[in-house]
Amino acid sequence: MDTLLKVAGALVILISAGAAVAVTMPSFGAPAVMLALQGALPAIGIGIALAAFGSMLGQLKRIRLAAERQADLFQSILDRRQPAK
Numbered sequence: 065m066d067t068l069l070k071v072a073g074a075l076v077i078l079i080s081a082g083a084a085v086a087v088t089m090p091s092f093g094a095p096a097v098m099l100a101l102q103g104a105l106p107a108i109g110i111g112i113a114l115a116a117f118g119s120m121l122g123q124l125k126r127i128r129l130a131a132e133r134q135a136d137l138f139q140s141i142l143d144r145r146q147p148a149k
Contacts, residue, residue, distance in 0.1 A: 066118045066119070066122035069117055069121065070118035070119060071118075072111075072114050072115075073112065073113070073114030073115030073116070073117075076107060076110055076111030077107075077111035080104045080108055080111065081101065081104055081108060083104070084100035084101055085097055
């Protein structure tokens with residue numbers, strides 16, 4: 065799911081920026097590209113948020129796996145421990 069969100073965010077960014085440039089470049093020239101990109105900023109922001117959320121999910125998955133590994137290691141230490149006499 066995390067990779068899917070990262071890819072979806074990148075696609076949203078590329079498509080919105082590309083569409084803004086493609087619509088304005090042929091008829092209005094380079095100065096209008098800045099205005100077009102300014103109009104595309106909300107969509108670009110949504111793409112960045114999607115990619116960041118996907119990255120956060122990936123980090124949370126890694127943290128969960130590390131915590132499970134740590135719990136297993138701790139349990140193995142407790143199992144090897146000799147009972148007190």
